[in-house]
Amino acid sequence: MDWQAVALTLKLATLTTAILLCMALPLAAWMTLGRSRLRPAIEALTALPLVLPPTVLGFYLLVLLGPRTGPGRALTALLGHPLAFSFTGLVVGSVIYSAPFAIQPIVAGFSAVDHALIDSAYLLSASKTRILITVLIPLAARSLVTAAVLAFLHTMGEFGVVLMLGGDIPNATRTLSIVLYNQVENFDYPAANHTALLLLTCSILALLAVYSRPARLFSGIGGSRD
């Protein structure tokens, strides 16, 4: 087992999930509470990685983050190294590629919160930030867990974007899915089996944790005794 790749994959998935949750919460709140006409465009944009081939996304990110473009050169000057073929670049690519898996469950969870509760909070002079923290997040906690698990697992198993953007650099961009690909290419099936089994076990355990959560804690709003 390539433990270096395991550690790198876990680090990448953890960082990506944390960044995505920080981004997805305000974005989902804006989509739920706002009345902007830009909402369909933003929704389409955030869902794009679901339908886009990973290699296409990886290619454009490679070009955009590489030394041939203005943004790529600016980022290189800022960080001191190019983003392409680096762990940081991999994080950027993973965040974009896994975004729908974090954003969509949270938007669905927030949208399922009874709008009468949001109206009540507005009337009690709550700001949108306060509504997010005190109403939306507690009532959509399940969606947050689902989003985190899906984003984490999706990043762990990511292959196309990683290969296009990061290549295969040990301890920098070589993740478990790249290791698995290399093992199969070298006909090292027993090692490939171990790697694949590890990824499969992680996925099954995480999904079991998501689906075996206790029933909704806050199901009733009055009237239960009538």
Add this chain to the structure above:
Amino acid sequence: MIEIDLRLQRGNFRLEVRCTLATPWTVVFGPSGAGKSTLLRLIAGLDRVAQPDSARIAIHGQYVQDTQTRLWKRPGSLPGQRATGMVTQQSALFPHLRVLQNVTYGLIHLGESARRQQALAMLELVGAAHLADRFPRQLSGGEAQRVALARALAPLPRLLLLDEPLSALDAGARDQLLLRLQPWLSERSIQAILVTHDAADALATDAEVALLHEGKLTALGPAGTILAEERARLLSRLAPKTKPRTGAKFKTK
């Protein structure tokens, strides 16, 4: 004093209301679908009005909405900035917060002890102080409505909007609560608008009545005058029957 000038279209429904509500307690009376709840939501600022609809609403002389001048985009026009409390049939208590936390939700500007004190006083007023530590799922419909009323009253709004807020209470408890509430609001100069389709509710409060029918304000005046016909109908229901029904048989021992 509330000045209202609304003209808007929602599908096939047209709402046209132009009036000034000057009395401390106004009852908006009308059948289901007359536009009563829409009117209240517009006053509260919960529904958006865009051209070609028009809305002009002033609360105590201050315009909180004026589509002609796009006032709804300015500070002071958002629902939380109108100093308006609203209670609807659906109590909409935050299910993850205890009753006391629900009532203190709108009191964030106060210190912790002042917040608790004010919330308990409001719960006492509506007869729900004993429910302070419960979660909304542990309340009956009537109890939840009492708590929702306490929550809306706690920040001491200048206008209280009540959309059939006590429908889950029995008539006796409802009348008792309204009778306790009216002088309390009056002492604090809080104007109230109560929406109902029940003539008995409208008559019990002895307020000014605005009669709404199919989106149009058809009458505005004292309850006794505006609802004279409804009062007569209610009284006729209560009148004892003097003649036995045709074909009815009575057993005598």
